[in-house]
């Protein structure tokens with residue numbers, strides 16, 4: 001996808017980043033991500049991914065109480081996240097339009113399919129965890145790592161985890177490694193290396 005004049009103006013600050021550039025911005029615009037989210041972590045991630053230019057198609061999960069945060073007005077608890085996001089976040093598709101790429105960004109538990117990249121937002125007690133996989137990363141190792149996680153934390157920890165997840169997804173769309181990994185968000189601003197569990201073939 002070649003950048004038009006409007007794209008260059010809109011994404012100029014990102015294009016100036018050495019890691020992004022014009023080519024990288026084209027990749028961000030061409031990538032498509034299917035979202036599975038109903039809470040702060042997933043909705044925050046979606047807002048950042050869309051702001052970076054990548055189309056996001058949400059699924060039919062209902063919004064959790066308090067999940068709206070700063071993204072959409074209060075009072076939509078229980079409604080479809082897809083409908084609420086489509087109404088309030090420019091760039092979010094209501095689901096009628098298929099995304100261009102095979103990306104998946106979802107809160108645990110979720111189904112994982114498509115080529116990737118995949119980014120899972122999960123939790124381990126009060127700790128938030130992001131597990132990620134580029135298309136060339138092992139899907140079975142990703143699944144083994146995600147299997148040990150519960151849903152992501154809510155509140156401020158969820159917002160921070162979502163921002164981290166969006167950044168990781170954008171790195172993967174830009175072709176920046178590693179191809180498989182996990183990061184812990186132990187408390188706001190406290191980032192740790194997570195453990196990847198090897199599948200039977202890799203281990």
Ligand SMILES: [Zn+2]
Pocket residue numbers: 138139140141142198199200201202203
């Ligand atoms: Zn493996």
